[in-house]
Amino acid sequence: MFIELDLQSENPLYEQLIDRLIEGIASGALKPGDPLPSVRNLAESLGINLHTVNKSYTLLKQDGFLQVHRKRGVIVQPDAMPGVTAEFEAKLFRQLRSLAAEAAVRGMTEEAFVNQCRRLYGDAIRKRGGDGQ
Amino acid sequence: MFIELDLQSENPLYEQLIDRLIEGIASGALKPGDPLPSVRNLAESLGINLHTVNKSYTLLKQDGFLQVHRKRGVIVQPDAMPGVTAEFEAKLFRQLRSLAAEAAVRGMTEEAFVNQCRRLYGDAIRKRGGDGQ
DNA sequence: TATCTGTTATATGTATTATATAACAGATAT
DNA sequence: ATATCTGTTATATAATACATATAACAGATA
Secondary structure, three states: OOOOOOOOOOOOHHHHHHHHHHHHHHHOOOOOOOEOOOHHHHHHHHOOOHHHHHHHHHHHHHHOOEEEEOOOEEEEOOOOOOOOOHHHHHHHHHHHHHHHHHHHHOOOOHHHHHHHHHHHHHHHHHHHOOOOO | OOOOOOOOOOOOHHHHHHHHHHHHHHHOOOOOOOEOOOHHHHHHHHOOOHHHHHHHHHHHHHHOOEEEEOOOEEEEOOOOOOOOOHHHHHHHHHHHHHHHHHHHHOOOOHHHHHHHHHHHHHHHHHHHOOOOO
8 A cells, every 4th residue: 555645735635545545446456355454554654643544434435435344344345336426427527627627728629638538547547457447 | 797606515615716717718708808897796796705706816817817907907818828837737637537536436437438528628618619729 | 351443522723714894005987 | 086996905703624632432353
C-alpha cells in the first residue's frame, strides 16, 4: 500500500484517502477480498488520525466498496462491486459538465478533452491486466 | 440570466455560481463584453448574500473570466479568455482520474465513459453556434 | 489474560461558508 | 449638488466541516 496524502491540498484527507483506495481497486492493486490495514495502522503509517481513516472506511463501506468482517477485519468487496447507480451518474454528470464547460471556454477542443478522458480511464485500469470491465 | 442554486447541495453557493457563469460563457449565453448584474442585484435575485456573489466575481476576475470596469461594471472577458493553464490541467487530471477510477470499478466501460465525456462537452457548447474553440 | 479489531462517545481547535451591517471612493443620473 | 448605484473593504457572528485527541466498549485472536 503506497498511499500518499497531500496535506496542503484543498481536498479533505478522508476524501483523498477514498480516492486513493478506489484507484487502487480500479488498478488491481487492491483485489476483491484483499485485507486492508486496520484504521489504527493505516492512520499511523499515513501520519493522520484514526478517525479520519475510519471516516473513509465507513463511507466506502456504505457505498459497497468495502466490507467489514467481525473476523477478517476490513476487506475489499469480495462479491459484486457497486454498479452505476443514479447517485454516481448524477455526480459524474455534475462534475463532467463543470469540467467540460471550463475546458471549452479555455479553448480546449472536444478532441483534446475526450482524449484526456480516455487516457485517464486507461491509466486507471492499466494494471488490471485487461479485464477492465 | 436564468441561474438556479441548490441550497441543499454540498457544493458551496459561490462555487455553484462560478460553475453556472462559466457554463453560461461556454454555451454562449454570456458573450465576451456582456455586462453582468451588480453583486447586489444578482444576490437579491438569487436570494443570497452580496458577499457570496462578490466572492464568485472576485475569483472569476482573478482567473481572467471576468473584468471589472470602473465605468461599465462587471463584464465578461472581452479579450482573450484564459487558456489551458498548468493549474487547470492539474485540476482536470485530478478530478478526471478520480471519476474514471470510480467509473471503471463500477463496471462502466471505457466507451461508455468516453461517450459521456464527449456528450457533456457537446452540451456545454451546444448554444455557441459551432464556433466552439 | 492480554492484545487487536471496528465502533462510538465526547471534546477541542481550526478553517470554511454564509450571513449581516456598515462604510468608502468612483461613476451616473436627475 | 444631491441622490443613487457601482465594486470593494472592514468587522462581526453563526453554522458547519475537518481533523485531532482521549477514552471506552464488545467481539475476535493469540
